[in-house]
Amino acid sequence: MNIVNKLTVRHMKLNRRRTLVTIIGVIISAAMIMAVATIIVSFLDLLKRQTIAESGEWHVLYRNIGKEQLEAIRRDRATRTLIVSRDEGYAELAGSKTPHKPYLFIKAYNSEGFRYFPVELSEGRLPRTEDELAVSESIAKNAGVDYQIGDTLTLDVGQRYLPEDSGMDLSRNGSFNQTDALFVDEKGDRIEELRNTERKTYTVVGIIKTPSWEPVWSPGYTALTYLDEKSLGPEDRVNGSVILRKVNNALHDHAKALAKQWGMAEPVFNSELLRYYGVTDNSGLKRTLYSVSGVLMAVIVVGSVSLIYNAFAISVSERSRHLGMLASVGATRRQKRNSVFFEGAVIGMISIPLGIVCGIAGIGVTFLFINKMIQGAFGITETLQVTVTPMSVATACGVSLLTIFISTYLPARRASRISAIDAIRQTADIKLTRRAVKTSKLVRILFGIEAEIGLKNLKRNKRRYMATVFSLVISIVLFLTVSYFTDMLKKSVEMSQVNLNYDLKIWTGAQEDLDDSFVRAVAALDEVTEYSVMKEADLFAWIDESQLSDPLRKQAAENPDLLDNGKMRYQIMLHGLDDDSLRAYAERVGADFERMRDAERPAAIVVDTVTYLDKEKYVETKAIRAAAGSSLDLHGMEWETVTEKPAGTVEIAALTDQPPLGVTTDNLYILHLIVSERAMDRLLAPVLDEGINLSSGMALQSSDPMKTQQDIEEMDVPGIHLMNVYQHRQQEQQVILIVSVFTYGFILLITAISIANIFNTISTSIALRKREFAMLKSVGMTPKSFNKMINYESVFYGIKALLYGLPASLAVMALIHRSSNYSFSYRFELPWTSMLFAVIAVFAIVGSAMLYSSSKVKKENIIDAIKQESI
Structure with missing residues (x-):
């Protein structure tokens, strides 16, 4: 070990706090990367084993x-x-x-x-x-x-x-x-x-x-x-x-x-099993997986680089006088640069193994807690096992080494170029020109001299200020990106599953109604938790071209024969709910129940959102472009003579994307209308003898669907059909739960890293400003004014970070949305809740970090702090 490296090690030992903070930052970064790799591999392993357990290995x-x-x-x-x-x-x-x-x-x-x-x-x-x-x-x-x-x-x-x-x-x-x-x-x-x-x-x-x-x-x-x-x-x-x-x-x-x-x-x-190996013949899905993974991994790497870079940037800023003294006794540019690289290598040798172990251990503990929850909730027979592959360890090591190298490269170049005199005098970081520290007069008028001093302090050392802001921006981008990715992933899973919102369905045929005593008997079963009773009938309506869904409008443009006098025929599935079911549903979607019960002026709730599979792509779109208060003319069809017969006009009372229990919206060409039983009888009266396909049904949710099915079958009621979709719903919910556990766990990890990043950056920055604070106190700044200055600095940090962070986050979210469009098509919606939480969290975290860090320097002796050379 040469003399420069020995001095570097000695300097790291003398500055134990800063060295420890840097090591912790790299450990967190390596642990995050290893945890992400382990989660992905472990969940894929679980899904493989669960699929094999359910349908065999082939x-x-x-x-x-x-x-x-x-x-x-x-x-x-x-x-x-x-x-x-x-x-x-x-x-x-x-x-x-x-x-x-x-x-x-x-x-x-x-x-x-x-x-x-x-x-x-x-x-x-x-x-x-x-x-x-x-x-x-x-x-x-x-x-x-x-x-x-x-x-x-x-x-x-x-x-x-x-x-x-x-x-x-x-x-x-x-x-x-x-x-x-x-x-x-x-x-x-x-x-x-x-x-x-x-x-x-x-x-x-x-x-x-x-x-x-x-x-x-x-x-x-x-x-x-x-x-x-x-x-x-x-x-x-x-x-x-x-x-x-x-x-x-x-x-x-x-x-x-x-x-x-x-x-x-x-x-x-076996597409379900093969997709967990990362193998699919769906080109759109491949592009989605690769592009989304690429964007997400880039965000993770940038977050890791920012976490480690800030530590090294602050370290070099602090060591500038030390490096200048080395230069004054003959140290070359290369030696100064290698000194920073050597520090990164030492920290990496300590931190990366610890980070990998911590990442694996953290995931192991997490799996212990969620295994019982997953199995108990949806009957998953397999357990989550921590699966570590040589590739995942190598990836974590490689990405961590890469992030350390990138993080040390710019500080190392800066260290090699600084002259001995500038480093000893520390003139490179501190800007004292009038233009450099100029602030608006409005700042003093609106907020007082404390705010002006705080803003000038930030501008004096712009590198440190921008390092802190950059740390905040990256934290905002990390949190919002992963939050949006979580919502996108859950949305994609839900779109790819058949939207069956019931466990069992009972229905009749040949225009027969369910017997009231049978309905009451089924509803009274102990295991039934929710039910709805409805009649269903097939009608149709002519919809104006301006009201067509976007895909149908496109089809009509390509094939004008689909239109008749500027209108297209929609199949209408009319659902008549009993009063109890309708009241609960109307309250849920914000419709007027009393208006819905008016049989003289039939009103309907329109389910205006449909999700369907278009070749290799899942699409969510509006089923119709209509507004509440408009009306639809319904028709029946006499199939023997193929003639239309008016059924009546129905007013749209409300539009919603939430279908009632028992209704599935997965067909672009079917529009679902929910009406009361009275309104349905009124609408069907003119066409009931024309061969209308009418049935009566009951949808159930049950705590024990198999027992409920057995109980219903034992009632031995003729003329009813029973379908149990519990197993399918069980698989759908299990996939969504697994995705939720993975993604929300990832959000918690990202949030913890972001908070650690901000606290690390701000606390180190405040610690390096002990002399500056002592100077302000020596000229008469009171504790109250000092607190006001710190608070205003927090506000300036937060505003600046949000001005950069929110647009950057939106750009990354748009990239993820565009990547997912290869397989899933739905509208881009801003995550307003996550954005509001991010704004509040930024000011709360920055304020807490500033107050915590400043409290550590308040008790410093003014003379000792002014004389202090290092932390």
Whole structure:
């Protein structure tokens, strides 16, 4: 170690406080970077494991393939494991007590399938031959059929078909699966049948837990058997699910090329699992991920650089006399520059390892607290585990070293250029020219001499002043950017999920109403927390071109045939709410309930915001450009003669983006109108005999949807249909919760770093001004005037920071919004709440930091402070 480096180390030891503050700043910066990397990797790992636990581990699926094609897939260089499966078909479940689920659904797996798909044994063992069967425990629990291990079942296994006169789409006959609910008529009677049956005999060898991939509306209880590949004949068809050796962006092209080469159908990709590997064939999503990540990482790096740079800039400002003395005894520019770089290296060697450990430990503690919350709230079976990869550690080290280098580069250059005389006299930082410290006369007139002195003090040392302001600006940008990113991320997740705001839905057909006693019985169930009863009818309205949504207006411009006399036909979904549901909904959206109940002048609440998928892009837009008080002329259609018949005119009482319970707005071409039951009866009276599609329904939210479903089914009411979407809502809420935990945790981290940055900068700046304060006191400044001066300085800092910080934040937010538009299209909205909080927080934090730091110098002896050479 040369003499200059030894002197640098000695100087760092003598100035322990400043050195400690700098080390803490670098530790915080490194911890932030490591924490962010660890959070991202850990959450992706959780989502991978949760997806595998729910739907199995596979990356590519080849459907309906033969034995030769199966072997080609197995030999492919990209294949690590091949899972072979086949849907054997459906068989009648004798004695079933669940009308909507009358079948056994038999699925066959090879041994790899039982290993890599989430099959959990409750009792017995898994099948090993093709005549063995493992049945779901829900058969005994829900259907009331109690199979025991050792039972022999003789089943007629076939495929589901619809009769020719069903009036439904018959193109898929024979290929209906578990995602297709049981087909029933208006009275709730089954209209489908099993055909092409084959008698098979099985021995029950195990009881399994209800598979997570079995939808609650599926018509069959799952039973698993073994698939022996050796027994496959040339005509047999199976499905091949592939686990790849390496997951990368090339897998889509490779799988499609393999399918084409061997004459297979287009492969299916496990998009949900692959996206957590960072692999997607959605080009818009890729651009969104890369661009948003780039903007966010740039903000993080800039924040880290500002945190460390301020520490080193203040250090060099303080050490200028020390460096000048080195120059006076022969130190070269290079030696002075290297002295600063050496200080950065020493601090980095101490701080970066500690920062990485602190970042990992902090995330570990955070995960301990949120694991129970996540699992308890939405039934996530997997836990958050701290996942640290060599790449994340290397990234944290690399970014931290880069930030230290950038942070020390400018101070090092400045240190190398300062002359010995200027450094010893400290004339480089202090500007005493009249022009440099000139202030407006209004400052003294409006705020007094204390404000003028405070402003002159700031202008005297503009470098230190701008360093503090820059620190504040970066803190504002960091906080507002991450806040906006959080809102954008949650918005994107919500847009990408189907907006189902209920757990269960009951509906009727053939213009039948739900029986009042049945509604009361369902509403009285202990688990039902919220419900709404409504009638639904399909009508249409002609909407003027000026009122069309932006996408439809664009379509009309490209294809004028869509318009008829300057109007486009909208499908109207009319929802009639009962009084209790309507009163609660009207209060929520700010509509007049009494006006809504007026059947003589029908009024409606229009849900004017719709979110839909346009190719690869989720779009949120206004469904209609209308105003409250305007009206819509509704029409029915007599389909036999294809003639329109007026239904009546409805006034728009209010417009809202909040649909009521049970209404889903995901179609650009459907406009939802909410009216009272009285108004609906009045509007439908002229067209009710014209073949209007009218149904009555009830949407429910329940604390235990499965129990509620069972209770409703036990009521055995004919003619009703029941759909349970609890599992889908559970997954949607779990994703939003995970995103919220991640993003709000990130906001807390950024806020803590910003506060530490401001306190570090201001406290060090105040400490370096001890001599200046002592001089002011020596000429008669009272404690009261001193406090006023400090308060005004805080205000000047805050105003200056906001003037720069808010526009810069808006620019970064606009960049993030523009980046997200590759996959999600919605209006750019300013985060007014976050901005207000930032304004208040800036003045509060600056004021607190100034008062705290100034309190440390108030008790200083004036003579000692004037004589003091360093801190």
